[in-house]
Amino acid sequence: MTITQLTAFLAALEHGSFTAAASHLEMTQASVSELVARLERELGVTLFTRGSRRLVPTEAAVELRPHATQAVSAVQNGIDTIHALTSLDRGTVTFGVLRNAAYYALADLAETFHHRHPNVRLRLVGINSAHVARSIATGELEAGLLVLPVDEEGLEVRPLFRDEVLYASATRPLDAGPVTVEEVVDAKLVLYDAFAGWDDPTRRQLLERARLRGLTLEPAVEVENVETALSLVAAGAADTIVSRSITEAEGFAAGIRTFPFAEPMHDTIALVQREGMLLSPATQRLAELAERMLRERLPEHQGRIALG
Structure with missing residues (x-):
């Protein structure tokens, strides 16, 4: 028995x-007649009484009808589902972002994608990069844009851009020069991404530098959002670290001074997906859109954000 029959x-x-x-069915009459005849032979029953004008269904045909309908519909x-995925008519995209x-010109990523593909459901998750990486590795998210370093086991990582990390202070003298790790350790720090803690990629880099020198790094204050941290910095209550893209965003407090590290430090933004898995067409399209938006909208960063 076949679906065609x-x-x-x-x-x-x-x-x-x-x-x-x-x-x-856009077939020949002989083909349809033969398909039905073969079905009758396989089942060992007569499905139609051949009248002179119209086919009359037998009791067997009436009993078979709901099962045949269910099979063909399934x-x-x-x-239809596969066609919808490949044509971006339906489906769901699960994508993580830093x-x-x-601050990386991705604020309207969801709006742009939805406008182009209104029938595709979009789940855009913006959490700390360390958690995005874990969600991709476990299959909760299909892919994502995140900051390195993260634990890369089970992941395919493609670096895209680098953004310099700076030291931010409202009280450090303008002519003090680059910042050393020793100075950071001695400073009163406010660090954001409190929930992620030292799993946060930027914090992780700073902590590793301190450990290599046998130093202990502990923030005086931990908050969840960078904006909260910068408010404390602007008030002169503490210092922090921040990417250059954030310092150049509209609304960055004029009283906050930024300094490079003596040993330059960078956040690397990468496209990450689960190892050995192909992205769905919709997710692939979203990833391409996100990368293109970064390239088009951050021209002033060429030289600071370099292709990975």
Whole structure:
């Protein structure tokens, strides 16, 4: 028994003749008749009484009809689902972005993608990069844009851009020069991404530098958002670290001074997906859009954000 046989049977049942069924299916009358005849032979029953004008369904045909309809519908639904995914007519995209995505010209990523593909459901998750990486590795998210370094086990990582990390202070003298790790350790620090803690990629780099020198690094204050940290810095209550893209954003407090590290430090933004998995067409399109938006909207960073 084949789906083609069941399709021919249902068409003949609905239209009342092999000729009408053939027209509906865009097949020849002989083909439809043969498909039904083969189905009858396989089942060992007669499905139609061949009248002079119209096919008359037998009791066996009436009993078979709901099962045939269910089988044909299930296959067609599967075909429609696959076509929808490949044509971006339906489906769901699960994509992670770095927490401070707005500072990287990605604030309207969701709006742009939805405008172009209104029938695709979009789940855009903006959490700390360390958590995005774990969610991709476990299959909760299909892919994401995040800051390195993260634990890369089970992931495919493609670096895209580098953004310099700076030291931010409202009280450090302008002519003090580059900042050393020793000075950072001695300073009163406010660090953001409190929930991620030392799993945060930027913090992780700073902590590693301190450990290599046998130093202990502990913030005086931990908050969740970079904006909160910068408010404390502007008030002169503490210092922090921040990417250059954030310092150049509109609204960055004029009283905050920024300094490079004596040993330059960078956040590397990368496209990450699960190892060995192909991205769905919709997710691939979203990733391409995100990368293109970064390239087009941050021209002033060429030289500071370099291709990885």
